[in-house]
Amino acid sequence: MSEHDLFDHISRARWFGGKGRHAELVRVDPLPWLTAPGEWPAVRAEIAEIGYPDDEVEFYQLLLSYRPAGGAADPAALGTDELPDLGPVVRSDATRDPEAMTALLRAVVEQREAASETATLRCRTVEDHPLTPALAPRLFGGEQSNTSVMYGDVAMVKAFRRLGTGANLDIEVHRALAGDERARAARLHGWIEAEWQSGRRRHSADLAMVVEQLREAADGWELALDACTAGRDFSTEAEALGLALRGVHEALGDHFPRGSVSGEALARTMGRRLQAAARETVELLPTADAVQALFDRVRPLTVPTQRVHGDFHLGQTLHTADGWKIIDFEGEPLKSLDERREPDSPWRDVAGILRSFDYAAGSAAAAAAAAANDGQVPPETAAATQRWAAGCTAAFLRGYGSGSALAAEEETLLQAYVADKAVYEVVYEVRNRPAWVGIPLRAIERLVADDEAPAARRHDDRRGPLNGIRP
Numbered sequence: 001m002s003e004h005d006l007f008d009h010i011s012r013a014r015w016f017g018g019k020g021r022h023a024e025l026v027r028v029d030p031l032p033w034l035t036a037p038g039e040w041p042a043v044r045a046e047i048a049e050i051g052y053p054d055d056e057v058e059f060y061q062l063l064l065s066y067r068p069a070g071g072a073a074d075p076a077a078l079g080t081d082e083l084p085d086l087g088p089v090v091r092s093d094a095t096r097d098p099e100a101m102t103a104l105l106r107a108v109v110e111q112r113e114a115a116s117e118t119a120t121l122r123c124r125t126v127e128d129h130p131l132t133p134a135l136a137p138r139l140f141g142g143e144q145s146n147t148s149v150m151y152g153d154v155a156m157v158k159a160f161r162r163l164g165t166g167a168n169l170d171i172e173v174h175r176a177l178a179g180d181e182r183a184r185a186a187r188l189h190g191w192i193e194a195e196w197q198s199g200r201r202r203h204s205a206d207l208a209m210v211v212e213q214l215r216e217a218a219d220g221w222e223l224a225l226d227a228c229t230a231g232r233d234f235s236t237e238a239e240a241l242g243l244a245l246r247g248v249h250e251a252l253g254d255h256f257p258r259g260s261v262s263g264e265a266l267a268r269t270m271g272r273r274l275q276a277a278a279r280e281t282v283e284l285l286p287t288a289d290a291v292q293a294l295f296d297r298v299r300p301l302t303v304p305t306q307r308v309h310g311d312f313h314l315g316q317t318l319h320t321a322d323g324w325k326i327i328d329f330e331g332e333p334l335k336s337l338d339e340r341r342e343p344d345s346p347w348r349d350v351a352g353i354l355r356s357f358d359y360a361a362g363s364a365a366a367a368a369a370a371a372a373n374d375g376q377v378p379p380e381t382a383a384a385t386q387r388w389a390a391g392c393t394a395a396f397l398r399g400y401g402s403g404s405a406l407a408a409e410e411e412t413l414l415q416a417y418v419a420d421k422a423v424y425e426v427v428y429e430v431r432n433r434p435a436w437v438g439i440p441l442r443a444i445e446r447l448v449a450d451d452e453a454p455a456a457r458r459h460d461d462r463r464g465p466l467n468g469i470r471p
């Protein structure tokens with residue numbers, strides 16, 4: 001398989017973060033085998049280093065399986081190769097190769113450790129895990145930033161694609177929250193970590209985690225979208241979700257350092273993100289000054305910070321037999337890994353889910369437009385979906401503990417985070433799903449219009465603000 005073909009495979013993948021930028025494949029470093037010598041398929045991770053013109057580099061994990069060349073045709077095959085230790089082989093995407101994924105789970109269960117001249121690999125489990133190599137693997141097919149494989153109805157392996165150095169955020173959070181009744185997160189069963197030499201530099205990263213497979217898990221986004229499309233009230237679910245996020249925030253606040261950020265610094269950071277986004281997406285230019293005005297309003301505040309989810313939306317929620325569960329604590333895929341680890345305000349997560357209710361409304365309206373003769377959203381549908389999102393917002397905030405109205409500082413901060421999230425979404429959609437970009441763009445227009453309307457908001461200044469914001 002040529003480097004060109006390999007780069008093509010990487011750059012088309014949903015998990016590739018360099019879309020829209022000029023990128024090149026710098027090198028590929030194979031890690032030690034997860035399988036024993038002589039075992040077929042032979043399975044290992046290989047780390048692709050991707051370089052950008054500004055000297056930035058990113059590392060992506062490829063999980064590959066190899067079989068002797070000349071065997072039966074394999075639908076997951078990516079190409080052929082000649083490897084020093086295996087000879088002529090067919091190379092496949094291991095995540096689409098059940099035998100390879102069984103081998104990976106076996107390596108975890110056996111806590112395999114392996115080393116080559118340039119790399120080491122360690123598989124780890126927690127005590128009392130329920131894993132066995134007999135669990136049948138099944139590739140999880142949804143749109144994802146990483147790649148997940150389900151094992152029976154017991155476990156899920158998530159193979160991280162874009163690797164950061166050091167501990168992976170999702171593993172770090174699942175480990176910290178283990179057994180905390182307030183968070184009720186999925187249990188961590190095991191993980192795979194590696195170190196490797198890339199040129200003259202040494203790197204370390206977590207490659208995969210194995211977590212409890214949540215039973216009867218229904219995707220929060222699909223549930224909400226179905227409800228909105230059918231005109232069904234979702235406020236009971238939204239309120240329960242608010243309560244679930246409150247529990248996760250309380251647990252995260254106690255397990256990770258707390259701090260604070262000045263409103264000045266926050267407004268600057270949001271402003272920089274807006275400028276970068278507007279350089280990439282001209283549609284943001286007409287509203288950029290008004291959005292900046294929303295950010296500027298947080299300048300007088302002091303904002304308490306802590307570890308947060310960082311990319312909280314309905315797709316990060318599962319409704320299970322045991323109520324709402326929150327998953328995927330890796331933060332926004334478009335941010336650098338250092339940025340994602342930074343403490344932030346819990347209001348970022350609240351803003352994320354409010355945007356998500358708006359996305360469900362926008363998506364339901366778009367489906368109605370597609371079905372209409374004139375291709376326009378019927379006015380009554382537009383009004384009904386917006387009312388649905390407003391109902392979800394009020395119920396979520398109630399469940400989160402904000403009462404019936406926000407204090408003025410909360411409202412200011414929340415609006416800034418909502419706008420910041422919508423700006424992020426515009427860039428995300430332009431790069432990944434251009435047909436969706438209208439949803440965040442329309443939301444920005446509405447935010448700006450609401451902000452310019454006099455006395456648009458109602459505040460409750462009788463109580464102290466939640467999450468401790470100080471003017």
Ligand SMILES: Nc1ncnc2c1ncn2[C@@H]1O[C@H](COP(=O)(O)OP(=O)(O)O)[C@@H](O)[C@H]1O
Nearest residue numbers: 144145146147186211212213214217315327328
């Ligand atoms: N513990 C779990 N149990 C069952 N399904 C899960 C679990 N965690 C995630 N999923 C499913 O896998 C999907 C992707 O998981 P997620 O952690 O969001 O991955 P990614 O980082 O690739 O976005 C989720 O939308 C959900 O449907």
Ligand SMILES: O=P(O)(O)O[C@H]1O[C@H](CO)[C@@H](O[C@H]2O[C@H](CO)[C@@H](O)[C@H](O)[C@H]2O)[C@H](O)[C@H]1O
Nearest residue numbers: 144145311313314315332333355356359425428
């Ligand atoms: O789940 P990821 O961490 O990969 O998050 C990224 O992709 C999301 C889309 O799958 C994107 O979410 C946006 O679209 C959702 C509907 O598909 C909507 O519910 C979210 O509110 C909206 O932000 C997310 O922003 C991105 O980081």
